[in-house]
Amino acid sequence: MATAARTYNDAIDALNSLQTPYAVIEARRKAGIRPDATSVREMRGYLRRIGYAPGDLDRLHVVHVAGTKGKGSTCAFVDSILARYRRGGGGDGGGGGNGLPRKVGLFTSPHLIAVRERIRIDSAPLSEEAFARYFFDVWDRLEARPDLAADDAPAGSKPIYARFLTLLSFHVFLSEGVDVAVYETGIGGEYDATNVVERPAAAGISTLGIDHVFVLGDTVGKIAWHKAGIMKPGRPAFTVEQAPEAAEVLRRRAEEKGVDLRVLPVDPRLRGVAVRPDAAFQKRNASLAVALAEQALAALDPSFRLDPAGPLPREFVDGLEQVVWRGRCEVKEEDRVVWYVDGAHTADSLKMAARWFAGEAGKRKGPRVLVFNQQGRTEAVGFLDALCAAVKAADPDGVGFRHVIFCTNVTYKTTGYKRDFVNHQYNPADIEAMTVQRAFADKWRQLDPGADVRLAPSIEEAIDAARELAGEEDKAQVLITGSLHLVGGALGILERADAL
Ligand SMILES: Nc1ncnc2c1ncn2[C@@H]1O[C@H](COP(=O)(O)OP(=O)(O)OP(=O)(O)O)[C@@H](O)[C@H]1O
Numbered sequence: 021m022a023t024a025a026r027t028y029n030d031a032i033d034a035l036n037s038l039q040t041p042y043a044v045i046e047a048r049r050k051a052g053i054r055p056d057a058t059s060v061r062e063m064r065g066y067l068r069r070i071g072y073a074p075g076d077l078d079r080l081h082v083v084h085v086a087g088t089k090g091k092g093s094t095c096a097f098v099d100s101i102l103a104r105y106r107r108g109g110g111g112d113g114g115g116g117g118n119g120l121p122r123k124v125g126l127f128t129s130p131h132l133i134a135v136r137e138r139i140r141i142d143s144a145p146l147s148e149e150a151f152a153r154y155f156f157d158v159w160d161r162l163e164a165r166p167d168l169a170a171d172d173a174p175a176g177s178k179p180i181y182a183r184f185l186t187l188l189s190f191h192v193f194l195s196e197g198v199d200v201a202v203y204e205t206g207i208g209g210e211y212d213a214t215n216v217v218e219r220p221a222a223a224g225i226s227t228l229g230i231d232h233v234f235v236l237g238d239t240v241g242k243i244a245w246h247k248a249g250i251m252k253p254g255r256p257a258f259t260v261e262q263a264p265e266a267a268e269v270l271r272r273r274a275e276e277k278g279v280d281l282r283v284l285p286v287d288p289r290l291r292g293v294a295v296r297p298d299a300a301f302q303k304r305n306a307s308l309a310v311a312l313a314e315q316a317l318a319a320l321d322p323s324f325r326l327d328p329a330g331p332l333p334r335e336f337v338d339g340l341e342q343v344v345w346r347g348r349c350e351v352k353e354e355d356r357v358v359w360y361v362d363g364a365h366t367a368d369s370l371k372m373a374a375r376w377f378a379g380e381a382g383k384r385k386g387p388r389v390l391v392f393n394q395q396g397r398t399e400a401v402g403f404l405d406a407l408c409a410a411v412k413a414a415d416p417d418g419v420g421f422r423h424v425i426f427c428t429n430v431t432y433k434t435t436g437y438k439r440d441f442v443n444h445q446y447n448p449a450d451i452e453a454m455t456v457q458r459a460f461a462d463k464w465r466q467l468d469p470g471a472d473v474r475l476a477p478s479i480e481e482a483i484d485a486a487r488e489l490a491g492e493e494d495k496a497q498v499l500i501t502g503s504l505h506l507v508g509g510a511l512g513i514l515e516r517a518d519a520l
């Protein structure tokens with residue numbers, strides 16, 4: 021990388037060069053190579069190479085969140101609550117002086133609209149300028165000290181995409197004086213890049229289910245083992261009610277580690293708090309967030325305690341009710357279309373999304389339309405049954421989706437991918453031939469022979485096609501779901517600008 025190239029776009033190009041190519045992923049899969057403890061050792065090596073020791077991360081009072089579903093939502097709730105306590109910030113919590121957060125960091129994945137939204141300070145995505153500057157700091161430090169910690173991180177090497185971003189977040193937050201940072205794990209927990217954090221203010225495990233089977237295992241128990249890896253001895257840990265197999269693994273792992281793991285029911289203090297959507301899963305996320313935010317505030321001010329008998333302070337209520345977490349259960353209304361946008365991409369979360377859409381769209385007339393993709397995951401064919409059935413069952417006419425459009429995640433018809441969405445991890449030949457989309461279409465025709473099933477080579481063309489499907493009088497009711505990349509691209513197109 022030439023040192024003259026230093027813009028945001030240059031940073032994203034450099035970052036994209038750290039993606040593991042499709043061929044390498046395939047080779048590893050075939051050889052059965054899974055991540056193991058070397059990944060965290062490697063992270064420690066890189067951390068040292070960019071100038072930090074794991075103990076430096078203690079200054080961030082990290083709230084660490086793992087889980088199959090609801091990680092991002094839980095993190096967003098915690099961030100939004102903490103924002104109300106920021107010194108000089110939002111609510112009247114700002115007057116208190118000591119013991120309040122000065123700056124709050126938020127690290128989430130994947131991104132919806134732009135890479136830089138994964139690293140936020142005081143809820144705002146890092147600016148392009150700051151992202152580029154910090155990005156090349158880290159890049160240069162890695163190159164300047166190739167030999168340091170060569171045992172853990174091979175000399176001359178660079179960390180892969182997600183690990184680089186995690187290192188970048190530490191550099192950003194420590195440089196900016198962040199004193200509470202909320203961290204979403206990438207994949208799993210035990211071997212996740214974020215697991216270099218040794219003394220979190222609190223760890224939280226959201227709802228467990230099946231995802232990333234190749235890396236984490238094919239049962240909820242095996243998956244729970246990985247997620248449990250973020251719990252640290254002597255540090256507070258929380259989870260929500262889980263499937264029995266998962267609950268048992270979490271309990272055992274907590275015991276081994278000497279962690280007092282608290283299993284939270286839906287918090288009764290949420291009664292009367294308008295959490296959106298008004299669904300059980302979101303109340304579980306909110307319950308977890310309340311406990312995590314309380315621990316974070318207590319880490320800065322040991323006298324901070326919520327009244328267990330309730331009610332929640334205004335700051336908590338506002339934080340929960342006013343959270344902004346885009347691409348999840350979003351509704352956007354146009355002249356001829358109501359768009360329902362949700363980034364669900366696992367079997368369980370797609371069921372939630374279908375139920376949510378069926379409930380909302382059920383209040384209106386107009387043809388129901390599905391825009392769906394899930395690139396590179398053939399098992400997603402199996403997610404379509406529940407989606408089809410849930411929407412059909414909730415339709416008084418028993419029709420369900422009248423039109424179904426399967427598209428790729430290519431953003432635009434003519435110019436291809438937005439830079440932030442370039443993905444080397446999928447087989448380009450499959451995208452070109454629309455292999456997965458064809459398999460989805462075949463499946464849907466079996467599930468519902470009455471539906472009009474189509475393919476679209478890009479998100480833009482899928483949206484154009486959906487707009488044509490509005491009834492004479494009634495707006496088309498369009499659910500866009502299956503992939504966060506699809507949803508992010510769609511929001512960018514619908515808003516004709518970066519939705520950031
Ligand atoms: N606790 C939950 N249980 C089941 N589904 C959920 C839960 N929380 C959220 N969802 C669904 O999953 C979608 C993604 O939520 P969120 O971004 O919070 O999850 P995540 O764990 O960060 O997922 P990702 O794997 O994309 O990082 C939501 O739009 C919603 O449909």
Ligand SMILES: [Mg+2]
Nearest residue numbers: 088206207231
């Ligand atoms: Mg995931």
Ligand SMILES: [Mg+2]
Nearest residue numbers: 091092129130
């Ligand atoms: Mg997420």
